[in-house]
Amino acid sequence: MIWLALKTMRHEKVRLAITLTGIIFSTVLTLMQVSMYLGMMGNATSIIRNTDADIWIASRNVQNFDFAYPFSEEKLNRVRAYHDVLRADRLIMTWGFLKLADGGQDQVQIIGFNPDSGVGAPWSMVYGRPEDVKGGRYMIMDKTSEKRLGELRIGTLWELGGRKFKLVGLSNGIKSFTTAPIIFTSYEQAQQFQGFIKADQTSYIVAKVRDREKVRDREKVRDIVNDLKANMKDNDIYTKDDFGFKTVMYWTIQTGIGLGYFLTASLGLIVGGAIVGQTVYVNTMEHLREYGTLKALGARNSEIYQVIFSQVGISALIGFTSGSGIILALRSGVEKAGVSLYLSPALFLSIFVIVLGTCLLSAYFSVKKIRTLDPMTVFRA
């Protein structure tokens, strides 16, 4: 019956073009929205995901990674005291002002990590090594900040929070949700940014749990988290995944960003689905006599549904492929403009399933029409 579907589609070229336009519209809009959303959430959680730690200890009521409140670094010892904790490090996440060449200033996000352990260090280095920040006012910046800060040349001095820092390394692709440039420096230097953080404070303590049988990994981490929760009432304790989730939920729900993306993507699907459903229905109505003839000649309803679903399915495949092509073609331009897109085979597959599902659903009225079609209509002149 795919055969008959293909013949119909070839016969109805204008309608096919309208159907494909609808599907391409849906695909582009949905893929764009979802990949932008995932890209933003990827940025929001990038440091959490790329830091080699199982447990995150933050101040009480932390909402997300970027909004950390400082607390006493002394608590590090309490965490290290756990036998099952392999190591624990301090990690600072604070804000500062970077003086620009034109005399202006830009607000930046400063990550202070331990260069000896490398925990919390930048991970995608294109120049230099993370440990180069050790022993002085050294910093690592990210290539993606060049759009905002101008060319980043190794060895240049920048005024950060009133002090001169030397640029010793470059990473690439490390961005924050807030879009403020990220600067990595040593923990000791970051602690000097008076005003927001004090000299004996940290933003996070991140801990790695000692190696053990894989199966019990999660359980063990949970046990320690629960124990820490009981012992450190002034802090919030999360597993890595939970802190990532908390951060994602904050940006998604609290800010309404998630709803915006969700509504736009849904609207894309609904509009596309309506276009497809409408053209398929008109097509079905126009060929009702032929479908009735099929019925009279002994075709089962399910065989006729196959004709309709094949039409829709083939359209969905062609439209989705074209729409994906458009997204891939736009990708580098969009990313150059500073927007992160998260695109993966799994995402393409999921969106295809959703687009296909929407298209098949949109054929509902056509199928209903066929089901109740009286084959006697074929005798009418």
Add this chain to the structure above:
Amino acid sequence: MNTVLEVKDVNMFYGSGDNKIVAVDSASLAVKRHELLLIMGPSGSGKTTLLSIMGCILYPNSGQVIIKGQVVIGSNQATGNPDRILPHIRKGNFGFVFQSFNLFPFLNAAENVEFVLRIKGHNRGKIRQEALGLLKKVGLENRAGAYPSDLSGGQKQRVAFARALAGDPPIILADEPTASLDSKTGLEVLGLLKLLAEEYGKAIVIVSHDPKAKAFAHRVVYIEDGRIRS
């Protein structure tokens, strides 16, 4: 014993109460192989309704339809959901010809025949040859690639015959097959139907109010207000 299709005491009405229309009233009929049976009657007399019941397209209110000795409608035993069984019976036993041809506009002559062969589950590799063979039977072998819009009325009806013959069903039912044709073409088409009955052993039932058809029929029955008079 040559009877392939029989209806017994078939009743069909539409609507209810004051609006009740008796379309077929206790009709009984049989048709044999090699026979062309003509059903005549004025417009609205119930011809199409009766033909639909004979062709297992319409389920009657009462009565029996018997194909090759087997009661397919109206048997006392429960036979299951008619929506599932009737398509199967139609597929195996009937070819249909309609007044307005009902060809797929986006399929050419050969493809219009092919798709019925597909529905009937014929071997994919052979249906093209089979379709061309059937078109040859109706004298259209050189128009196999033509689309319905490029065919004359008579040619379209011939394609419809080839389609009705697809899968070699024993019975062919034709509702007003000449009504959309001019009288010369109508005569040709009737001649072809008679040939199909005599040469190929089909049982053919034609419903018509065209008096010319009488000359081609082996037997004529008249229907009025749903009742058959012989």
